[in-house]
Amino acid sequence: QKEVEQDPGPLSVPEGAIVSLNCTYSNSAFQYFMWYRQYSRKGPELLMYTYSSGNKEDGRFTAQVDKSSKYISLFIRDSQPSDSATYLCAMTSTSGSARQLTFGSGTQLTVLP
Amino acid sequence: EPEVTQTPSHQVTQMGQEVILRCVPISNHLYFYWYRQILGQKVEFLVSFYNNEISEKSEIFDDQFSVERPDGSNFTLKIRSTKLEDSAMYFCASSEDWRELYEQYFGPGTRLTVT
Structure with a gap:
């Protein structure tokens, strides 16, 4: 079983739609959960992070973590064409001296005007 | 806004050659x-680095790879003898301190092509 699984898409939605992006994971030691946005041939850009279970909201973005189900989500409200990118989930544990991030494969999102 | 920078943006090299990829992390990281x-x-x-030492490395980071902080601003990745399978985008990232190790900021990447 892969450590982190993410539906690769592609996902295409009309402008203004609510987008739901999801990842599942198998390693129960993961405690920090991040969402990155990556435009074509660019580096991942940190959108938001969540510690343990719960919700976190930042503008149009909401991150949810359900540790009991080992399932995380990113919701994008009122999606815009500029949101078109690949969205990567990443996670890490709290053990060890540094935090190596384990990434999902990314979901390619296109928001149509 | 401070950012991680990387040079070159694209590197083409022949199999067996050494390459050095360069990064300038965010200054207070x-x-x-x-x-x-x-x-x-x-x-x-691949690898994490703190206080002039490798903190963790993955199985990918074998003896062909090395990292160095040669001065107060640069952080380099050296591949001693490149293989075709080393062709990839290489990203440098940095984080501020031990309380925020999960908050890693990535550079734009160096595309390495091994021919």
């Missing part, structure tokens, strides 16, 4: 990382 992304695949952790 203390932890540094290299990741790679083979085309169409996941971003993979």
Whole structure:
């Protein structure tokens, strides 16, 4: 079983739609959960992070973590064409001296005007 | 806004040659990382570096790889003898301190092509 699984898409939605992006994971030691946005041939850009279970909201973005189900989500409200990118989930544990991030494969999102 | 920078943006090299990829992390950050992304695949952790030492490394980071902080601003990844399978996008990242190691900021990447 892969450590982190993410539906690769592609996902295409009309402008203004609510987008739901999801990842599942198998390693129960993961405690920090991040969402990155990556435009074509660019580096991942940190959108938001969540510690343990719960919700976190930042503008149009909401991150949810359900540790009991080992399932995380990113919701994008009122999606815009500029949101078109690949969205990567990443996670890490709290053990060890540094935090190596384990990434999902990314979901390619296109928001149509 | 401070950002991680990387040079060159694209490096083409022949198999067996040595390459050095360069990164300038965000100036007040203390932890540094290299990741790679083979085309169409996941971003993979290579190595983390703190206080002039490797903190963690993955199985990918074998004896052909080395990292160095040669001065107060640069952080480099050296591949001693490149292989075709080293062709990938290499990302440098940095984080501020031990309380925020999960908050890693990535550079734009160096595309390495081994021919």
